[in-house]
Amino acid sequence: MRSTAPPGKVPLLFAAAALAAGTLTGCGSSGGDPNTVTVAFIKDTNAKVTVRDDYLALVVRQFEKANPGKKVKLIPIQASENDYYTKIQQMMRSPKTAPDVVYEDTFLISSDIKAGLLRPLDEHLNSWADWRQFVPTARAAARGQDGRTYGVPDGTDTRGLWFNRTVFARAGLPADWHPRTWDEVLAAARAIKRKVPGVIPLNVFTGRGAGEAAVMQGFEMLLYGTGRDPLYDPGAKKWVVGSRGFTDSLRFLDTVYKEKLGPDVSDALSPNIQTNVAAELLPQQKLAIDLDGSWLGQQWQRTGGGNPWPQWSRTLGQAPFPTRSGAPPGRVSLAGGWAWSVPARALRPELGWKVIETLQSRANALDWCVRGAQIAVRRDVAADARYRTAVPGIGFFTKLVEVSRYRPALPEYPQVAAAIGEATESVTAGDATPAQAAARYDRTVRSLVGGAVVNKP
């Protein structure tokens, strides 16, 4: 599928609204056709990035060739991540609009399972030889609290610091930078601010605009470096409130934005910040350090990446993000990933499953990991030489898997995450002190989970 949008940045909301309208009407028209299977997925908000679109077009051709008479109808939804979730949840609520295959971030899956929006796939998975190739964490990524599995993940991701070696040299910082504490990260940022004017020292996603990216790449990367189980206590089965780690993490954000070490606050809080960082700030050498995900390289691929930037692998270095004061294991990363699922109200679930099988055939899984700069979840793909050499930096990020933590896979998580987004936004905008924002978060979580909280100073 080729993008029909004009080159250049598409006004995000306008595009989202237009596509949403087109999507719903388009979906209705093929609603009754038993031979057309519909696949809903998120399209990059930067219309020039067509990595996933290109890959899906390829899979569609394969599927249609292998299944004569069957057609695949792709439903690209171009929206920011949070708007995308809302959109598919609404679509999945009615058989009239439910797609047959849907692409979801695994953090949403338990919430959607509990709401009865997804269909268990165990029967299919048990008789699918390839499933044994998936690593255990991946097999568990889309497992509900009822023990059944509702999705097939297509990769995972980890997070760390990306830094610009050229800017570092000008600031007198080492090319093999390896900060051990938060303070060392801030010290480097301050050095850059002093010595390399015109360059944004450090980007940490924050606020509601960036949605889950701000919560996961930003806040939780900090929070998980402050101690064991800082968000949810699995032993007590309760959410954590009143923790010093939470306030400290907010304080870090406060420092970054108050001292003007980060992007201008109005840019940081804009919904376009993720696109800006990947498409402009990093390639144009205007940003020195970026706390971001392993997939960033897909944006700069020669084909399908919106901004080809072949030099990036030499210009950018990677460093693990440190814990607050260097406590072991010294490195922090969160892991996530997306999965393909079949909605409960899909009209052609059998065909839907067949599409998922095609998507995750060994060859296609390898193709996707290479194009999408994904960390492989299939053992056979991870062992493939093409995978290991295709994307620079993949080795670094794959090594982070061993220290990576997963977000609490609980139905309330998305709402808790929204409350975190709000706390970071109020601190970044200067509307609340870290302590005030943390207190408000505690109140919100308490009411969200019906008081199932544990105080952990």
Add this chain to the structure above:
Amino acid sequence: MRHLVRWSPLAPATALLLLFLAGPVGYCAYLAFTDTQLTGQESASFVGLANFRHAVGDPEFRNAVLLTVVFTLISAVLGQNTLGLALAGLLRRASRPVRAVTGTVVITAWVLPEIVAGFLLYTFFERRGTLNALLAWLHLPAQDWLFTLPILAVSFANVWRGTAFSMLVYSAALDGIPQEVAESAEMDGARGLRRLWHITLPMIRRSVGTNLMLNTLQTLSVFGLIWALTRGGPGNRSQTLPVFMYDQAFVKSLIGYGTAVALLLLVVGALFSAVYLRLLREEV
């Protein structure tokens, strides 16, 4: 019997209204008394007035009510209404080409889809936008309008977009003032503000009331414009009730609470309307 016959042509319209308007409104009212969520919930249950009680105790809800009132007063009552009247009055005396050009410009802003207008105004108010470029050219300090004064920025945006309606209403109303009245006022030496206050306004009082009410109700429900400009942010400094409602219902998945807020928004609209109706009656 005659009564029935007289009403029968209205039957299809009434049925459609019931089906497409009362139906959803009723469903919305029902949801407001449940704890329905978009996701993460097996089944919803009836919770009585809990959502409304929660709203009253929710500082963010109160913040949204306050901002909604500010937004409505600035943009509808003061902005659109006054500017609309001024434009209508000035254009009556203007030459034909001036009238045509001004009318076209004002009405274009009104005809543009809300989201397009929102995007245009975003490029105007944005930090690197047209407004700051103009200020720089005039050697005035630039401002990050959407960040420092978000509620004012969205209010001005709404004035820009909605003034045409008031202008049209007042043009029609001013045309309706009999020539003799205007002439005799002139003879008695009533000019400028005095004439406006003692002659013109009382004569177009009904139009003023209708216009204020329609402007207010329309402004209360503005969503796309604010969403495109600020998304209710930064923080929640431009989060009016419709944006707050969307945030609760679709971002936080709390459909039940969101619809309760929607019902409360109806109440705010009803209160404004009641005030206008009362003002209208008193002056008769």
